[in-house]
Amino acid sequence: MRALDKVQLFTDLDADGIPTSPGLYAFYHRPIGTLQMGLGGITEVTTEHGNNLRYRVEKKIRSQSSFRLGAPLSGRLSEYKATHIARSYDVSAIGASDYSRIKASLARVPDADLLTVVRILGKLSVLVQPVYVGITIMATLRQRFYQHRRDYDEITDDKPSTFGARFRMTGFDWDELVFACIPTDKQGLSEESLVFIEQYFQSIAQPVLSVK
Numbered sequence: 376m377r378a379l380d381k382v383q384l385f386t387d388l389d390a391d392g393i394p395t396s397p398g399l400y401a402f403y404h405r406p407i408g409t410l411q412m413g414l415g416g417i418t419e420v421t422t423e424h425g426n427n428l429r430y431r432v433e434k435k436i437r438s439q440s441s442f443r444l445g446a447p448l449s450g451r452l453s454e455y456k457a458t459h460i461a462r463s464y465d466v467s468a469i470g471a472s473d474y475s476r477i478k479a480s481l482a483r484v485p486d487a488d489l490l491t492v493v494r495i496l497g498k499l500s501v502l503v504q505p506v507y508v509g510i511t512i513m514a515t516l517r518q519r520f521y522q523h524r525r526d527y528d529e530i531t532d533d534k535p536s537t538f539g540a541r542f543r544m545t546g547f548d549w550d551e552l553v554f555a556c557i558p559t560d561k562q563g564l565s566e567e568s569l570v571f572i573e574q575y576f577q578s579i580a581q582p583v584l585s586v587k
Contacts, residue, residue: 384501385554387524393517396560399572400516401505401582402523402538403553404442406435408497411551414490425486432493433478440474442545443504443583501553505582507538510573512566516556524549541584 385393405411412431420428453463484492511519526539527549542549559569577585 382555382557387550390520393520394558395515395517396558397511398516398556398558399510400554400556402507403501403555404506404551405497405500405553406439406547406551407432407493409494412493414493420486420490425489428489433481436477437474440472444472501555505580506584508573508576508580508582508585510569512569520554538584
């Protein structure tokens with residue numbers, strides 16, 4: 376498989392393996408997984424541990440649901456091309472959550488299945504909406520990853536708009552992120568082409584922490 380055909384995945388634990396070349400990248404949020412839930416090395420979940428694990432998974436789902444919905448929307452609606460004095464309305468909206476339905480479904484999962492369910496949810500994280508999409512042209516993918524990491528660790532008032540700072544403000548941990556990338560150093564793509572790909576990806580994926 377050629378490099379261009381393969382999306383490479385990394386976490387904070389193996390970030391030193393991120394390619395030292397420019398390219399396209401996206402961050403995916405993985406709040407639920409064996410490492411995130413402190414289950415490394417565990418092969419069986421008892422009833423007592425199952426109740427605790429179920430509660431922690433439920434808490435993660437609730438936090439992620441609120442995060443995905445984003446901030447409330449507000450604005451003004453007006454009649455379009457009215458031939459008279461146009462009516463206008465101030466409106467606001469909050470995204471609808473299906474958290475209650477998911478919570479009820481989680482309650483029906485047998486204790487014996489919980490560990491496997493957590494493992495599967497961790498692997499599915501890169502199949503959902505990314506939280507951030509970007510490109511690197513002058514910097515390498517590895518440099519960009521660590522730049523975002525520094526912005527997360529060293530959040531200051533003069534860097535509130537960086538991805539790292541915005542993700543820190545959500546209250547989630549950096550090690551819950553998965554970094555997906557495609558190196559483009561050998562493809563000879565122009566800057567205009569990379570920008571187009573980034574904007575297209577953003578338009579269809581709608582990453583919640585990318586700045587439009």
